[in-house]
Amino acid sequence: MSVFNAYMSLSGATDADVLRDEKLSRRTSYRIGGPARLLVLVHSYAALGKVVDVLAEEHVDWVILGKGSNVLASDAGYEGAVIILDDEFARVTVDAEQGTVTAGAGALLSKVVADAAKAELSGLEFCVGIPGTVGGAVSMDAGTRREWIGRCVRDLVVYRPGEGLHRYEGHEIEWGYRCTSIPTSEIILEATLALKKGERAAISADMESRLARRRRTQPMGKPTCGSVFRNPTDGSAGKLVEACGCKGLSSGRAQISTEHANFIVNNGGASAADVLSLIQLMHDSVLANSGVDLRCEVKLLGFGE
Ligand SMILES: Cc1cc2nc3c(=O)[nH]c(=O)nc-3n(C[C@H](O)[C@H](O)[C@H](O)COP(=O)(O)OP(=O)(O)OC[C@H]3O[C@@H](n4cnc5c(N)ncnc54)[C@H](O)[C@@H]3O)c2cc1C
Numbered sequence: 001m002s003v004f005n006a007y008m009s010l011s012g013a014t015d016a017d018v019l020r021d022e023k024l025s026r027r028t029s030y031r032i033g034g035p036a037r038l039l040v041l042v043h044s045y046a047a048l049g050k051v052v053d054v055l056a057e058e059h060v061d062w063v064i065l066g067k068g069s070n071v072l073a074s075d076a077g078y079e080g081a082v083i084i085l086d087d088e089f090a091r092v093t094v095d096a097e098q099g100t101v102t103a104g105a106g107a108l109l110s111k112v113v114a115d116a117a118k119a120e121l122s123g124l125e126f127c128v129g130i131p132g133t134v135g136g137a138v139s140m141d142a143g144t145r146r147e148w149i150g151r152c153v154r155d156l157v158v159y160r161p162g163e164g165l166h167r168y169e170g171h172e173i174e175w176g177y178r179c180t181s182i183p184t185s186e187i188i189l190e191a192t193l194a195l196k197k198g199e200r201a202a203i204s205a206d207m208e209s210r211l212a213r214r215r216r217t218q219p220m221g222k223p224t225c226g227s228v229f230r231n232p233t234d235g236s237a238g239k240l241v242e243a244c245g246c247k248g249l250s251s252g253r254a255q256i257s258t259e260h261a262n263f264i265v266n267n268g269g270a271s272a273a274d275v276l277s278l279i280q281l282m283h284d285s286v287l288a289n290s291g292v293d294l295r296c297e298v299k300l301l302g303f304g305e
Contacts, residue, residue, distance in 0.1 A: 003037045006058040006081065015047035016040050024073035024082070024301070027065060029131060031223040032272050033073025033302070038081035044088045048187070052161045055081055063301060064187055066136030067108070070225055074302035075272045082301075085135060089189065094119045100154065102192045105135030109142070112193070117207065122198025123152050128207040129214045131226075135188045141175050145231060150175025154194040159187040170194075178230055178297050219257045223266040228279055229294040231262075237286075237294055238262035244285035251277045 010018045018040050024033025038060070042048045055062050061080030065071065089106030096119040103112045109132055113124045126147040130137065141150045153170035160166050166186070174181035182188065214220075229237035241247065241261040248258045250267075252274035257263040264278050283294050 002058045003060055003079075003081070006054050006060045007038060009054045009058070010040065010051060014050045015044040016042045016051055021077075022082075024068070024077060027082070027084070028068030028071050028073050028225075029223060030068075030072060030225050030266050030270070030275065032075075032266060032270060032275065033068075033071075034075050034077030036078045036080075036082040040081055040083050041086045042083060042089070043086050045189070048083075048085070048159060048189075049164075051083065052159070052187075056161065064135065064139075065301075066106075066133035066139075067131060069131040070136060070140055070297070071299045071301050072225060072272055072275055074300070076302060078302040083187075085133075085187075085189070089135075094121070096121065099195050099197060100192050101195065102190060103134045104190050105133060105138070105188045107134045108132075109134055109137045113207070116193075116195055117200070117203045120198055120200050120203065121195035122203050123195035124149075124193065125203060125206040125210065128210050134191055138188050138191050139180065139182065140178050141180050142178070148175060148177075149193075150180060152193040152195065154192045156182075156188065156192075157190040158182065159189055161185060161187075165189070217260055219259045219263055219265050222257075224257070224263050225298050227262045227297050228264055228282065229262055230297045232292050232294065235292065236262075240286045240290055240292055240294070241282045244282075244289045246282055246285055249278070249281065251275075251281070254278055256282065 021035040022039035023035050025031050040051055042051055062083055065082050065084050085106035089104035092103045092107050092112055092115050094101050094115050101116050113127050116124045126144050130142050137149050141148045143149055156168045158166050231237050238261045246256050247261040249256050253267045253270035254274035255265050255267055257265050264275055286292050286294050
């Protein structure tokens, strides 16, 4: 693998910015993570094909990153290239007549939610307060226990390395709890969401009450990654962790949130190793206490996965 050759080929030659040894702590909501050997901000569809081809030619592994709000990056960083979809991928178009919002994978989910509400389109209220991009949300099938974004996806455009663009109908994809059937080798480029006509006041009221609930129950203003574990069927991961007496426990500068036991907060200067040791502690304590084998929701980056 020649990261250097890939850097030389891509620098200045494509509609992309290529950074060397960019700290992932600057790109993840935990504010944790060592350097990515390459970080490529891709500005256009045309550039994405070129970037992926060059990385393949140079045998450089790559991964797509949205806003890093569901990723724990290792302290050692990532040996390959982290690709971020920018500019042309951040477009959002609302068709109020058709009741659709078409958004690039790099668009902020919060903007999509706000634009839909402004156009009096209902159906995305449950996404209010979920950080990150449309690509990240689709990849994770983000949502709540009862509502998830896959239910709104009418169609999806992805990039298949070596092949080109491919369009899925929403119903062709299996949407699961924080997972989908979209292969990890495919890059999500754009989603069209089908919504229904609503009333501005009702949409705003619903969003406000959901935000208020988040403010009441989740740690605000501290670096986190949201829920660490998926909720088991008919159970709450947070309650299971709390029942073990783990709430508030620390490892280094990382702490199991005192507000929500399924969140880990970075109290400033936490390492990935600190967070991982808490994840292990939470998992093992719950298994010993209640026999439930919790499954991690957070994606690991740079751990040799
Ligand atoms: C305070 C807080 C609250 C949260 N609340 C919720 C919640 O209520 N519900 C919920 O579901 N999540 C929640 N999350 C988790 C997180 O916000 C979501 O999973 C979000 O959708 C991730 O988006 P992202 O852009 O940050 O993706 P990232 O974290 O950057 O990436 C997540 C995964 O998606 C992949 N990915 C990203 N973009 C693409 C793409 N274009 N193509 C292919 N793969 C891609 C990445 O490779 C990675 O595997 C919360 C997080 C925080 C910090």
